[in-house]
Amino acid sequence: ERHDGRLFFNTGRRLNNGFIRLGHSILEFSDRDIIKYYKSLNDLKGSKNLNDKLKKTCYNYKPDLIILGHADAISSQTLGELKDDYPSLKIAQWFLDPLNKKGPDYNRNKERILDKIQFTDSNFLTTSPDVLGFLPKDKKNYFIPNPSDSSFEILNNFKKNCNMDVFFALSHGVHRGILKSGKFDERSKFIEKLMQITNNIKFDIYGLKKVQPIWADHYFKIISNSKMGLNLSRGEPIKYYSSDRITQIIGNGLVTLIDEKTGYRDFFENDEMIFYKNVEDLSEKIEKISRDEKLRKLIGRKGKQKYLKYFNSTLVANFIINKTFDISNRKNPIWEN
Numbered sequence: 001e002r003h004d005g006r007l008f009f010n011t012g013r014r015l016n017n018g019f020i021r022l023g024h025s026i027l028e029f030s031d032r033d034i035i036k037y038y039k040s041l042n043d044l045k046g047s048k049n050l051n052d053k054l055k056k057t058c059y060n061y062k063p064d065l066i067i068l069g070h071a072d073a074i075s076s077q078t079l080g081e082l083k084d085d086y087p088s089l090k091i092a093q094w095f096l097d098p099l100n101k102k103g104p105d106y107n108r109n110k111e112r113i114l115d116k117i118q119f120t121d122s123n124f125l126t127t128s129p130d131v132l133g134f135l136p137k138d139k140k141n142y143f144i145p146n147p148s149d150s151s152f153e154i155l156n157n158f159k160k161n162c163n164m165d166v167f168f169a170l171s172h173g174v175h176r177g178i179l180k181s182g183k184f185d186e187r188s189k190f191i192e193k194l195m196q197i198t199n200n201i202k203f204d205i206y207g208l209k210k211v212q213p214i215w216a217d218h219y220f221k222i223i224s225n226s227k228m229g230l231n232l233s234r235g236e237p238i239k240y241y242s243s244d245r246i247t248q249i250i251g252n253g254l255v256t257l258i259d260e261k262t263g264y265r266d267f268f269e270n271d272e273m274i275f276y277k278n279v280e281d282l283s284e285k286i287e288k289i290s291r292d293e294k295l296r297k298l299i300g301r302k303g304k305q306k307y308l309k310y311f312n313s314t315l316v317a318n319f320i321i322n323k324t325f326d327i328s329n330r331k332n333p334i335w336e337n
Helices: 010-022 031-037 047-061 076-085 106-114 187-197 216-223 245-250 279-291 294-310 314-324
Strands: 065-069 090-095 120-124 141-143 164-169 205-206 226-230 255-259 272-276
Touching: 010 314, 031 047, 047 076, 065 314, 076 090, 090 106, 090 314, 120 187, 120 245, 120 314, 164 216, 187 205, 187 279, 216 226, 216 245, 226 245, 226 294, 245 255, 245 294, 255 279, 255 294, 272 279, 272 314, 279 294
Parallel strands: 065 090, 090 120, 120 141, 164 205, 164 226, 226 255, 255 272
Antiparallel strands: none
16 A cells, blocks of 8 residues: 555465455455554554554454465564464465575575464465475475466567567565665676677666666556566576566566576476576577567467466465365366475
């Protein structure tokens, strides 16, 4: 609410759409909005009011399941009290940020997951848990893809001619919304080299060289004019990790360019996604696709169709419920090992 709709297209809302499509009753509880508006002299950070409000909301709503998404200000003590008050209550958490040891904020992100894990019944991460050594073995930890949603991914770039070849955007934090002076993002070197060795290609780049990042409707208007989208996340590639930009690229029919070390070949073929080994390999593949409209449209179409069929928010929401409540499913999703 406090961002005036700028961050409407987020994972929490995608998942909520999935739960609703499955017939569940959903009550949204925005911890960061509540903290902002409930600060006082007696509660400078707003966290006491936030946790009290969650307990009162649970008393009135009596949820079967609480799903936490980066809700850092909710205390583990509050979750323990809720478990005591409602013995049948289940608690799950999802986590989307990078967890590579050589990536950004590794220690902080690890602590954010572990902070509440004593009281969670299941944990869902956009990194494969089998490459994360810090997760407790006695807890249920699962990989989930960044969910697509048919009500959000509405573009079909493979059906149209596009003026730009490659789109890429980064930011210094979604909540900040603008570039931070003096902050360095290691991806800038990769992008600059790519542009230098592929100088006959039209790049549409945001978040670099003082070009501010883009959001919401402006973002969709910009990507609607690109053939390809670079899915480049911070830090070294780690198994299955991607930021949620992957849904916005592949879900809108752009050809998705992704580092092969992410392991997405486990799910996608070469005519559904473009996998590259290094910046030189990526440059060659970009040039090839930019010259071949038939190939570009084929990959964009097949990539979108597959992602929205197998990685959509309804399937991911159903997976979260089944794993949390130990409900058997006759057919496992393709991302489950």
